[in-house]
Every structure is written in structure tokens, then in C-alpha cells.
Amino acid sequence: MHIVIIGNGIAGVSTARFLRKGSDARITIISAESPYHVARTALMYAYMGDLRPSDLKPYEDDFWPKNRLDLIQDTVTHVDIEAGAINLLAGGRMHYDILVLATGSRPNRFGWKGEYAHGVQGLYSMQDLTSMEVATEGIQSAAVIGGGLIGIEMAEMLRVRRIDVHLLVREQAYMDYLFSADESELIHQEIRRHGVQLHLGTELDAIETDSEDRAVAVHTTSGERLATRFVGLAVGVHPNVDLARQSGIETGKGILITNTFETSAPGVYAVGDCAEFREPLAHGRRIEQLWYSGRRQGRTLGRLLAGGTDAYSAPLFFNSAKFFDLEYHTYGDVPPHETDEVVCRQWKAGRHLIRTAAERSTGRILGVNGLGVRLRQEVAASMIRRGQDAAITPARLKTLLFEPEFFQADTTQIAEALSS
Amino acid sequence: MTTTHRSISLVDGPLIDVTINRIVAALLVVAALLSVVAALQIWPFKPTTSIALAALLVFSAATLWVSKNSAWHPTRFHHKGAAILTGLGLVGMLVSIAGAGIAWPMLMFWLGIGATTAGTTWMIAARYTDGAHGLDNHGTMTNPVTNRGASGWMLGIVMTGFYVLIYWYPAALEGLTKTTDPLSWLMRGKAADHWFMYSLVYSLAVVVMGVRALYKYRHVRYQTIRTWSVMLVQLLLAFILPSILVLFQQPEFYFSYFWPLKWTYLWPGDYGIGWILADGGRTGVFMIFWGAMMSFVATPILTYFYGKRWYCSWVCGCGAMAETLGDPYRHLAPRSTDSWRLERWMIHGVLVIIILATALLWINSATEGALFGGFSGAVAKTYGFIFGSIWAGVIGVGFYPFLGTRIWCRFGCPMAAILGLQQRFFSRFRITTNGAQCISCGNCSAYCEMGIDVRWYAQRGQNIVRASCVGCGICSTVCPRGVLKLENGPTEGRLNGPVLIDRDEVDLIDLPEYR
Ligand SMILES: Cc1cc2nc3c(=O)[nH]c(=O)nc-3n(C[C@H](O)[C@H](O)[C@H](O)COP(=O)(O)OP(=O)(O)OC[C@H]3O[C@@H](n4cnc5c(N)ncnc54)[C@H](O)[C@@H]3O)c2cc1C
Ligand code: SF4
Ligand code: SF4
Numbered sequence: 034m035h036i037v038i039i040g041n042g043i044a045g046v047s048t049a050r051f052l053r054k055g056s057d058a059r060i061t062i063i064s065a066e067s068p069y070h071v072a073r074t075a076l077m078y079a080y081m082g083d084l085r086p087s088d089l090k091p092y093e094d095d096f097w098p099k100n101r102l103d104l105i106q107d108t109v110t111h112v113d114i115e116a117g118a119i120n121l122l123a124g125g126r127m128h129y130d131i132l133v134l135a136t137g138s139r140p141n142r143f144g145w146k147g148e149y150a151h152g153v154q155g156l157y158s159m160q161d162l163t164s165m166e167v168a169t170e171g172i173q174s175a176a177v178i179g180g181g182l183i184g185i186e187m188a189e190m191l192r193v194r195r196i197d198v199h200l201l202v203r204e205q206a207y208m209d210y211l212f213s214a215d216e217s218e219l220i221h222q223e224i225r226r227h228g229v230q231l232h233l234g235t236e237l238d239a240i241e242t243d244s245e246d247r248a249v250a251v252h253t254t255s256g257e258r259l260a261t262r263f264v265g266l267a268v269g270v271h272p273n274v275d276l277a278r279q280s281g282i283e284t285g286k287g288i289l290i291t292n293t294f295e296t297s298a299p300g301v302y303a304v305g306d307c308a309e310f311r312e313p314l315a316h317g318r319r320i321e322q323l324w325y326s327g328r329r330q331g332r333t334l335g336r337l338l339a340g341g342t343d344a345y346s347a348p349l350f351f352n353s354a355k356f357f358d359l360e361y362h363t364y365g366d367v368p369p370h371e372t373d374e375v376v377c378r379q380w381k382a383g384r385h386l387i388r389t390a391a392e393r394s395t396g397r398i399l400g401v402n403g404l405g406v407r408l409r410q411e412v413a414a415s416m417i418r419r420g421q422d423a424a425i426t427p428a429r430l431k432t433l434l435f436e437p438e439f440f441q442a443d444t445t446q447i448a449e450a451l452s453s
Numbered sequence: 454m455t456t457t458h459r460s461i462s463l464v465d466g467p468l469i470d471v472t473i474n475r476i477v478a479a480l481l482v483v484a485a486l487l488s489v490v491a492a493l494q495i496w497p498f499k500p501t502t503s504i505a506l507a508a509l510l511v512f513s514a515a516t517l518w519v520s521k522n523s524a525w526h527p528t529r530f531h532h533k534g535a536a537i538l539t540g541l542g543l544v545g546m547l548v549s550i551a552g553a554g555i556a557w558p559m560l561m562f563w564l565g566i567g568a569t570t571a572g573t574t575w576m577i578a579a580r581y582t583d584g585a586h587g588l589d590n591h592g593t594m595t596n597p598v599t600n601r602g603a604s605g606w607m608l609g610i611v612m613t614g615f616y617v618l619i620y621w622y623p624a625a626l627e628g629l630t631k632t633t634d635p636l637s638w639l640m641r642g643k644a645a646d647h648w649f650m651y652s653l654v655y656s657l658a659v660v661v662m663g664v665r666a667l668y669k670y671r672h673v674r675y676q677t678i679r680t681w682s683v684m685l686v687q688l689l690l691a692f693i694l695p696s697i698l699v700l701f702q703q704p705e706f707y708f709s710y711f712w713p714l715k716w717t718y719l720w721p722g723d724y725g726i727g728w729i730l731a732d733g734g735r736t737g738v739f740m741i742f743w744g745a746m747m748s749f750v751a752t753p754i755l756t757y758f759y760g761k762r763w764y765c766s767w768v769c770g771c772g773a774m775a776e777t778l779g780d781p782y783r784h785l786a787p788r789s790t791d792s793w794r795l796e797r798w799m800i801h802g803v804l805v806i807i808i809l810a811t812a813l814l815w816i817n818s819a820t821e822g823a824l825f826g827g828f829s830g831a832v833a834k835t836y837g838f839i840f841g842s843i844w845a846g847v848i849g850v851g852f853y854p855f856l857g858t859r860i861w862c863r864f865g866c867p868m869a870a871i872l873g874l875q876q877r878f879f880s881r882f883r884i885t886t887n888g889a890q891c892i893s894c895g896n897c898s899a900y901c902e903m904g905i906d907v908r909w910y911a912q913r914g915q916n917i918v919r920a921s922c923v924g925c926g927i928c929s930t931v932c933p934r935g936v937l938k939l940e941n942g943p944t945e946g947r948l949n950g951p952v953l954i955d956r957d958e959v960d961l962i963d964l965p966e967y968r
Contacts, residue, residue, distance in 0.1 A: 043893070075894035082592040084899055085600075091893040091908060093790065193591045324892045353890050355933045358587025358672070362890070362935060407935035410888030435887055435938050437929055439674040 034058040036338065037119065037129040039109050039276070043324055044305025045135030046070045047331025048338070053100050055339030060101070061127070063119075065108040067159050069094065074324050076162050077186045081193045112280035114298045131338060134277055134288055134296070134303040135331070138270035138322060147240030152248040153264040156187055165190075165265075172196060172262040176251045178237045179267035180207050182354050185220075187265040188229050189357055198229045199251075199259050205234045212402075213369055213388060215381060219404055223359045223384075232257075240264055270322060272307045285309050287320050292344040294334045304334045314347040316366065323352060349414050350400075359384060364413035365400025366390065375399065378423065380450035385442075389451055391423030398423035407435040424452040475681075477514045484510040502639055527579035535575035542569030546629060554628030562632040566654065573661050581668035588931055589669065590900065598854075599781045605854040613851030620842045623647035640696040649696075655774065656692040660684055662777035669780070673930050675939070679766060683773035691770050704732040706740045709768055711747040713807045714868035716836065718744040720811060721818035724833040753875060759941055760882025761872040762924025769868075771861060774850060775902060776925060779858030783902035783927065786857035792904055796863050796921065803840065804870035810836060840865060859902045863921055873920030881941040882924065884917035886910060891936045897928035911936050918948055 036052065038045045041064035049060050071089040078084040097104055108122040118128050140155025142148045152168045154161055169175065173196065177187045180202030191198045204210070206217035207224070224231050232253065241250040241258070250260045272287035283289045283297035287309030294302040305327040310319045321330065326347075333345045354361045367390040371377050379388040385405040391398050397420040401413050412433045425433070427444040430451070434440065484507040491503035545565035548554075554561045598604045618625050623646075630650040637645035663684040670676035690709040699705050706729060712719035718741070720726065730737040755763045765772045775783075810832060817824035849861030862869050876882060884907075891914070897907035903921045907928045910917045917928075917937075929937040 072893040072895060074892040075896070078894060078896060082595040083590045084895060085594045088594075088895040088899045091895065091912060093906075095790075325889055328889075348889075351888070351890070353892075353934045360933070360935050407887070407938075410890055414888070435885075435935060437673055437675040437926060437938060438940070439678055441674060 034130050035128060036060050036131045036133065037127060038062045038133040038135055039119070040064055040135030040137055040305070040307075041067070041070045041104070042073070042135055042137050042305060042327060043070075044137070044307075044327035044331040045133065047328045048133055048135065048304055048335040049102050049331075050100070051332045051335025052338045053102065053335075055336065055341070058130075059103070061103040061105060063105045063107055063109055063121070065106070065122075068104060068106045069097070071159060072324075073157065073159075076156060076159070077190050080162060080165065080190045109276060112276065112282070112298075112301070114280065114282070114301065117300065130300065132301045133294075133334065133338075134282075134301065134307060135305045135327075136273040136276060136303075136307040138306040139273045140266060141269045141271055142266060143268065145237055145239055147242045147248060148266070150240060150242040150246050150248045150264075152262055153240055153266065155266045155270075156183055157270065165263075169194060169196060169263050174259075174261045175199070175263035175265065176201060176259055176261040177265040177267060178251075179265075179269070180204055180233075181267060181269060184265070184267035185224065185356050187267055188224065189227065191263070191265070192227050192229060196263075199232060199261065200224065200229050201232045201235045201237055201251075201253060203234070203236050207233075209369060211369060213377070213379070215379065216386060216388065216402065216404055219359065219384060219386060220356045223357045227357050270306070272309065272320060272322075274307060277303065277307070292346075293337055294330070294345065302334060302338075304330045310345075314345075316347065316350055318347065321347070325351070349417060351410060351414070359405050360403075360407060362403040362406075362408045362410075363400065364408065364410065365398070365417040367400035367402045378451050378453070380447045387447065387451060389423050389425070395420075396422050396424070401433075409433055409435040426452075473517055477518050480510045480514040480517075484508075484514070502635070506639070527582055531575065531579040535572055535579050537572075538568055539572030539576060542567070542572050545569070549632050550626060550628040552628050554630075554632040558631045558634045561628075562635065565629065565632055566657065570657050570661055574664060577661070577665045577668060581665070586672045588672070590896075590931065593781065593784060599784075601785070601855065609852060609854035612853065613847055616847040616851045619647060619651050620846060626650070637696075640693070641699040643699065652692055652695075655770070656687050658778045659687045659770075659773045660777075662780065663773075666777050666780055670930060673926075675926050676930060679926065680776065682767045683769075683776055686768050687770055687773045702732075703736050704729045704740065706733070707770075708740075708743065709770065711744055711752070711868070713748075713804070713811070713871065714769070714771075714866060715744075716807055716811065716867075717833070719748065720814050720833065722814065722830070722833075724830060725814070752872070756872050756875045757880050760880050760924050761869070761876040761920075761922065762882065762939070764872060765862065765869060765923035766925040771845065771849065771866070772923065775858035775862065778850075779853050779902070782853045782858050784857070784899050785853075785855065786859060786863075786902050786904035788898065788901075788904040788906060790906075796904075799864045800866065800870045800873070800921075803865050804867040807836075807867040857902060857904070859923070862923065863903055869921070869923075876922070877918060877920040879944075881944055881947075882918075883940060883942065883947045884910075884922065884928065885938045885940050885942075886914050886916055887934075887936045887938065889914055890934050892934055894933060896931040896933060897937060900927050900931045902927070907937070916947060 036058050038049055038060065041062050045062055045064070049062055052058070052060060069090050070092065072091055075084060075089050079086050079089060109119050110122050111120040112132065113119065117130065118126050119132070120126055138157065140157050147153065154164055154168065156162070156165060169191065175191050175196050176199040177184050177191070178201045180200070184200060184202070188198045188200045206212070206214060207220045209217055212220070221231060236254040238252040238254050240248050241252060243249050248262060248264050250258050251264055252258050274284045274288050277288045277296070278284045281298070282301060288296055288303035288307050289311050290296055290303050290308045291311060294304050294308065296303050306320075306322045308320070308330070313319050314321070329348060330345060333343065336343065349365055351364045353363070367377070367388060368375055374393055375390050376393050377388055377390050379386065386403070387406055387408070388402045389398060390400045398416050400417060401408060409432065425448050427448040430444045430448045434442070436442070487503045487507040487510070491500035491507070494500055542565060545561060545568055549561040549565045554565070593599050596602070598608065623630070626647055630645050630647045633645040633650045633653055636653065637643065637649050641649070663680050666680045667677055670680070686709050691707055695705045695707055707715065710718070717725045726741050729740055733740055752764070766776055813824060814832065844865045845861045848856075849865070852860055891908070891911040893908055893912045895908050897911060898905070898909070901907050902925060903919075903923060905917070905919050905922060907917055924939055926939050929939060
């Protein structure tokens with residue numbers, strides 16, 4: 034039995050790890066990007082000098098031979114479904130009994146003028162990190178397009194190198210489809226405090242280039258021209274379906290899969306960022322593009338391939354991020370503002386904020402956001418799962434907070450704000 | 454109903470102000486005490502010197518106060534000025550060593566150690582005052598000073614060289630030692646020896662770099678309080694108090710070190726408790742009693758409740774140095790599984806040696822020399838040479854820029870071995886992992902000074918319970934996703950942690966308190 038996994042991201046590697054726990058099959062992991070699995074979540078720390086490139090590897094190099102996971106760095110150019118084999122760019126063909134596609138995502142580009150010029154790029158892979166290193170060498174100003182999580186990371190990276198940054202955000206307030214006005218405002222303050230020029234409600238129109246096809250300025254939809262030598266594109270990602278599509282595997286936005294990760298081709302599975310569930314999961318999502326979901330999907334698939342039977346189910350939603358120095362935790366569903374069905378309660382002090390959402394009719398807690406405050410996942414999750422009353426007592430608040438010891442907070446006042 | 458704004462005393466920006474207020478207050482108190490001492494003429498040194506010192510402290514307090522209250526934005530003048538002053542100080546120290554220190558001790562003290570202290574403090578203030586109030590490890594891995602570049606190597610060689618001279622060729626440092634003479638007379642009523650000079654330099658390093666740690670980690674209260682603790686313990690219990698004891702002709706006893714780290718405190722004979730009893734009389738008896746109580750009663754109790762950290766990163770002088778001067782070097786700790794294996798062999802090996810040595814020396818003493826005869830002194834000397842000098846000093850501190858900060862603590866310290874064994878098997882301390890929030894970024898592992906692969910546990914949703922963890926809390930501080938929390942809690946369920954991503958799912962967990 035030979036199981037071949039294409040992609041050594043978190044989804045592919047989790048599949049391999051959990052498969053190995055329950056199976057003796059031969060496992061090969063192929064990836065074009067890097068010889069070893071790296072945490073792309075930490076790309077920014079390598080650029081900022083917080084981490085060495087080697088720190089990005091979550092496992093020591095001898096982890097792979099110890100677990101008999103064969104690693105190959107190469108690009109897979111074609112899947113021959115009939116023959117059960119793949120072609121490699123370096124030449125050669127490899128037979129598989131089971132194939133797992135864990136090909137991840139690609140950064141979006143929307144057909145802007147100049148979007149392929151020198152100095153214009155997204156941030157997704159190790160190669161992007163290298164090219165960003167080269168493109169930003171000695172420059173004075175840069176623009177980052179996109180008011181999402183990666184956009185703000187790119188802005189921070191550039192600021193650490195003391196490069197002037199224009200951050201273009203389409204929305205009127207940062208991620209206003211997720212955050213309340215107060216929450217967005219905290220993030221705006223944080224962005225500006227770090228010297229970034231924040232352009233809200235502004236989109237990219239075109240990128241101006243010089244005769245050598247180097248970016249020299251961006252033009253915004255509001256008619257402004259901003260001189261920049263580097264343009265970071267952080268306007269979302271899309272599933273990387275190229276290989277699947279040209280090999281005749283059924284795709285939509287992503288590679289279409291069942292809740293046991295089967296694609297339209299027999300013996301071929303897809304997992305992680307690249308996959309799209311045929312039936313929407315809880316909360317209506319079809320594509321999950323997170324580190325956490327990649328890990329969870331990979332674990333489920335690994336167990337299935339090792340003979341397990343449990344299909345995939347989405348967890349209670351959770352996520353976290355960091356906006357410069359402002360940490361963000363979220364659990365469950367917290368809408369940006371109150372609706373007919375949902376009431377919100379909020380406590381805010383300086384750069385610290387907690388907001389809960391509750392069902393209006395029953396008072397059940399639906400979700401909780403923390404900005405500048407660390408929250409304990411198991412407490413938040415179990416409150417939501419149990420449908421507990423959203424009112425938060427000081428005692429419960431103490432278990433909910435995950436701040437380091439000696440954190441000074443008046444729990445009575447916070448609890449009061451979150452209960453009235 | 455939805456929005457409630459309240460201002461609550463959460464830790465925030467103003468923290469550094471509070472910190473400075475406290476420093477100012479402390480300086481003024483010491484100045485007042487010195488004035489009283491001068492007025493009553495109870496100090497065996499000229500009152501004018503006390504007054505001069507008090508004036509200096511008042512001046513420093515005033516400078517701090519003014520710099521805090523006027524919006525201070527360090528300009529290039531400050532960065533440059535601080536660098537020049539530091540450079541002058543270093544040159545001053547070299548010139549002192551070359552002989553000037555013997556000719557003009559007081560002058561060279563200020564031009565050497567004094568200027569270096571002032572310059573580095575100024576440099577730190579200029580570097581961090583304007584900084585954002587958040588974690589800043591940027592450039593640590595690319596800066597040659599902190600990442601084994603040419604300047605890092607040079608620094609390491611100088612530091613190692615200093616240790617070699619102090620231990621084996623103290624006469625070479627005579628000039629520098631002499632510059633601390635006036636202070637030694639003031640504090641101890643006798644001339645300085647090289648150990649006094651070393652103690653002073655050590656304490657100043659902890660204090661100055663402690664100020665750096667206070668600035669750098671000002672947004673995390675655990676770190677500020679812990680840094681205050683190591684700074685004050687070093688300054689008061691490991692420098693000022695021993696000096697005062699000497700002044701009053703008592704044994705130079707360190708209340709912050711215990712057996713087996715300070716092995717002689719429970720060894721028989723002249724190199725052990727003998728001299729303490731001989732010099733100290735009844736105070737000596739109390740000292741021995743204190744040491745024994747700390748080793749055998751307080752240590753197990755405190756370690757049970759708080760883990761190893763109560764000592765290693767809150768009290769211990771070696772820890773104080775690692776957490777302050779060593780902070781820029783914590784990422785250099787060897788991190789492979791092999792180094793972990795080596796660590797366990799070595800540290801427990803040293804523990805066995807020290808227990809055997811202690812036991813044999815007592816037997817020898819009880820049987821009046823039947824075991825070693827007069828050789829027990831040689832045993833003590835050999836141990837002191839290998840472990841006290843070479844390992845704890847030369848490699849332990851001198852090698853910071855090469856191997857990170859806790860080489861002694863990890864591979865050699867018998868105290869750490871005992872505390873570690875207890876922490877692993879019988880303690881309420883653990884680092885809790887916050888469910889499945891880890892993104893495997895590796896900041897925690899990179900900055901763990903004990904070379905623990907924290908990420909290995911965190912990414913599996915497993916609690917971290919490791920013998921070597923000194924509870925510095927840096928892994929928690931550097932984590933960008935709020936995944937780690939140092940906690941004391943029930944011993945039940947401590948090892949596995951409440952959540953095992955590998956085995957179970959976060960949101961299906963039944964929390965006892967929510968049942
Ligand atoms: C900068 C950045 C920060 C992020 N931060 C967070 C965060 O904080 N939290 C969070 O939850 N998520 C974060 N994400 C998202 C998260 O990293 C992704 O969801 C996750 O990495 C996807 O994992 P994957 O295994 O599905 O795919 P990927 O990690 O993309 O792995 C796919 C791999 O397959 C390889 N591959 C593709 N096609 C071929 C082929 N034909 N032949 C050979 N190899 C091929 C690619 O080279 C790649 O190495 C971040 C993403 C980025 C880019
Ligand atoms: S595990 Fe964390 S608290 Fe323990 S020594 Fe390492 S960094 Fe410090
Ligand atoms: S620093 Fe935090 S998120 Fe990063 S690997 Fe460690 S625990 Fe995980």
C-alpha cells in the first residue's frame with residue numbers, strides 16, 4: 034500500500050501523522066515549496082528577525098525518518114487517475130494506491146494593471162518571503178492592498194524595517210463584516226500608532242510601472258497617486274485547484290469533496306485549504322482556510338485512511354490573530370452588531386475589550402470576542418456548547434480569562450458590564 | 454445597553470511610570486538613610502563620603518523624575534551620547550586595569566564602572582522609551598551581537614576572558630579592583646578584593662539590564678514583578694547585606710543561596726560551615742539554621758505550590774543574571790532532543806556527586822578523618838574548581854553569546870536538578886495550553902532559555918510539565934496567539950492537560966466546574 038500526499042502544509046502533514054498512528058502503509062509526501070513542513074503562519078517572524086528560518090519547522094528533521102514519512106521536494110505536474118500514478122517535474126512517475134491532494138491556496142489577483150510587475154507580490158510561500166526580502170531591500174515606501182489578516186501582517190513587517198506603509202482597505206472600517214465599530218476603532222488606533230497610513234474605503238485602481246516594469250506607484254479608486262516601490266497584495270486567497278482540474282478531477286471553487294474527503298476520482302482525496310465540501314458544514318461554510326481547520330481536516334482524513342469511520346464535522350468556530358500588539362481571540366458566532374435575534378454586551382477599558390453575543394429570545398450565549406485580552410478556549414467553548422446564559426459572573430469570568438498571572442482587572446466590573 | 458465604557462486599572466502604558474516612581478522612591482529612601490548614617494556618624498567611614506553618595510542618589514532620582522515627566526523623545530543626540538559615554542566607560546575600565554585605577558581609584562571608578570553603568574542605562578532608555586508597548590524581538594536573529602556574529606563572538610571572548618582572570622589571575626585586574634576600594638571601605642569598612650569588585654559588577658549588570666527587561670516587557674505584569682524580584686534580591690541579599698555583615702565583622706553570608714547550589718553551606722569543616730560558626734557565633738548558628746531550613750523545608754513547600762520558578766527565575770543570582778544580562782541571548786540555547794538527553798544525564802550526575810560528596814564529607818568529619826584524612830579540603834577544592842569556577846562562571850556566564858543563558862542551570866546546577874525532579878512529579882505548577890489555538894509559529898520554542906521545545910506540546914494541545922522549566926514566562930509573553938499560561942493548580946490532570954488535540958476535541962471537553 035503506497036499513500037502519496039501532495040503538499041506538505043499543515044493539512045497534508047496532519048493527514049500523514051494520523052495515518053501513521055494507525056497504519057504501516059508506505060507514505061510519501063511531495064511538495065514543491067520546501068523540503069520540510071514549515072509553519073507559514075510564522076513567515077512574518079522570519080522577515081522581522083524574530084525567528085530564524087529554521088525555527089519555522091515545527092518538527093525536527095529526524096521526525097520524518099523516525100515516523101517513516103518519505104519526503105520529496107518536487108512539483109507534481111499531472112495525475113493519471115486511470116493508471117494510479119503521478120508525474121513529477123524533475124521527470125519520473127510514481128505509482129500510488131491512494132492519493133491525497135493537500136495543495137493549499139494561492140493569493141488572489143484581480144486583473145489590475147501592473148499586478149505582475151517587479152515589486153508586486155502576495156505573501157503565501159517561502160518563495161514569497163525570499164522575493165519580499167529582495168524587493169524591499171533599501172526601499173522607503175510601500176503599499177499594502179487589503180484589509181484582512183495578511184494585509185496587516187505585511188504592514189507590520191514593513192514597519193519593522195522602517196518602511197513607510199500605505200494600507201488600503203476597501204471597507205469603511207477594518208473588517209467591518211466581523212468587527213463592531215468599537216473593535217474596528219481599536220484596530221485602527223493600533224495600525225496608526227505604528228505609523229501606518231491607513232486609507233479606509235479605498236481600493237486599488239492600477240499599479241504604475243517604470244520602463245523596467247518595476248512598480249513605482251499605486252493609483253487608488255479615490256484618484257490618489259501614492260509613490261511606492263513595493264506593493265503587497267493581500268486581498269484573500271483561493272483554493273489551488275490547478276493540478277486537480279487539469280487532471281480531470283471535479284472542482285468548483287475548490288476541489289469538491291464529501292465529508293469523508295473523497296473527490297470525484299476513485300482513490301483520490303483532497304484536504305485543507307484546497308478542498309470544497311459539496312454539502313455546507315455547520316455555519317454554512319464550504320471552504321475552510323485556516324491553520325486550525327487544516328489540522329483538524331488532516332487529522333480526520335488520516336484516521337479515515339487508517340481504517341477509521343468518523344466523517345468530518347466542523348468544530349465550534351474559533352480563531353485568533355494579532356494586529357500589531359493587539360491580540361484577538363474569538364469563539365463561536367459574534368455578529369458585527371446587534372440584530373433582531375442577537376444582543377451583544379461589551380466591556381472596554383483602554384486597549385482591552387470583551388464582547389459577548391447572546392440569543393435575544395433565550396439569553397443563551399452564542400459567542401465571545403476578546404481584543405487585548407486572552408480568553409480560555411475550553412471555557413468559552415463549553416459555555417457556548419452548553420447554551421449557557423450569557424450573563425457572566427465574576428467567578429466564571431476568572432475561569433474565562435487566560436491572561437498571565439498578576440493581570441490586573443476588576444473582575445466584578447467586567448462581569449457587571451457583560452451581564453447588564 | 455450594548456456599550457459600556459469604564460476605565461479600569463488594567464495594566465497598560467502607564468506601567469513604566471509606576472516603575473520609575475518606585476525607582477525614584479527607592480533612591481530617595483537610600484539617600485535619606487545615608488544622610489542619617491552620616492549625621493549619627495555610625496559609619497566607620499568619613500561622613501562626607503556618605504553625604505556625597507546621598508547627593509548622587511538624589512541627583513539620579515531627580516534626573517529620572519524629570520525625564521519621566523517631560524515628554525522625552527530620544528533623538529540622535531541621546532543615542533549617540535549614550536554610545537559615547539558607554540565607550541568612554543569601557544576605555545576607562547581598561548585604563549584602570551592598566552594601572553590608573555591604582556593611582557586614582559575614586560576618579561577611575563567614575564570614569565570606568567560609573568560611566569559604563571550610566572551610558573548603558575541611558576542607551577537602554579533611549580532604545581525603549583519611544584517603543585510601542587508590545588513585544589519587540591525584532592532583529593534578534595539577524596543582529597550580529599545577539600546571533601553569534603563577529604561582535605557577538607568578541608563580546609563572548611571578553612566576557613569569558615573576564616571570568617578566567619577573576620578566577621585564576623585576579624592580580625591582572627588589580628587596577629579595576631582598586632577603583633572599587635572607596636565603595637568597599639564605605640560598605641564593608643575594609644579594602645576591596647577582586648570578589649568585591651566582581652560582586653559589584655555582577656549586581657550592576659543585573660540592575661542595568663534589569664531596567665532593560667522592565668522596559669522591554671513592560672506590557673506583561675508577570676515579567677515586571679519577576680524582574681523587580683531578581684533585581685532586588687541580587688542587590689539587597691547578594692550584595693548589600695553580605696557587605697554590611699562584613700562591616701559588622703560577621704560571616705559574609707548570602708541569604709539567597711542554599712545547599713546544594715551553595716554546597717559549602719552544609720559541608721562540615723573549615724571550607725564549609727566551620728568558618729561561619731567560627732566567625733559568626735550565634736549569628737552563625739542562625740545562618741546555618743536558615744540555610745538548612747531553606748534547603749529542607751521551604752524549598753519543597755514552595756516548589757510544591759509554585760514550581761521551580763520561585764527560586765530559579767525569582768530569587769537565584771544565576772537566574773537573575775540570565776534573565777537580565779542574558780535576555781538578548783536566550784534564543785541561543787541548544788534545542789535538539791540530543792541536548793535534552795545530555796542535559797538529563799549531566800544535571801542528575803552532578804546532583805549525585807554533590808549528595809555523595811556531602812555525605813562522605815560528613816562521615817569523614819564524624820569519623821575524624823577516617824575516610825579522607827586531611828584530604829577533605831582537596832575534595833571541596835576540586836568540586837569548587839570544576840563546578841563553581843569553570844562551569845557556573847566561565848561557561849555559565851561567559852558563554853552567553855555562544856550557547857545562551859542557562860548552560861549552568863540546565864547542565865550543571867544540582868539545586869535545579871532537585872527542584873526539577875520535584876516540579877516534574879510533585880508540584881501544582883504547569884504551563885497550560887489554550888486548547889487548539891496554537892499556530893505552530895515557534896516563537897515559544899525559539900525564546901525558551903531552557904531549550905524546551907514548547908511548541909511540540911502546544912501544537913498538540915498538551916500542557917507543559919518539564920523538569921527544566923524555570924517558569925520565566927517568556928514563552929507565554931512571546932506567543933502571538935495567547936496560547937500559554939503559567940499556572941498553579943490541582944495536580945490531578947496536570948500532565949495530560951485538559952485538552953489533547955491528538956486524542957480529543959476541545960469543544961467536547963467536560964469541564965468539572967461546568968458540570
Ligand atoms: C502569511 C500567512 C499567515 C497566516 N496566518 C494564519 C493564522 O494566524 N491562523 C490561521 O488559522 N491561519 C493562518 N493562515 C492560513 C493557513 O496558513 C492556511 O490555511 C494553511 O497553511 C493551509 O494549509 P494547507 O496544508 O491546506 O495548504 P498549504 O500550507 O498551502 O500547503 C500546500 C502545499 O502544497 C504544495 N503544492 C501545491 N501544488 C503542488 C504540486 N502540484 N506539486 C507539489 N506541491 C504542490 C505547495 O507548494 C504548498 O507547500 C496564514 C496564511 C498565511 C499565508
Ligand atoms: S518553558 Fe516557558 S516558562 Fe519554562 S523556561 Fe521555557 S520559556 Fe521559560
Ligand atoms: S508561540 Fe504560541 S502559537 Fe507559536 S508555537 Fe508557541 S504556543 Fe504555538
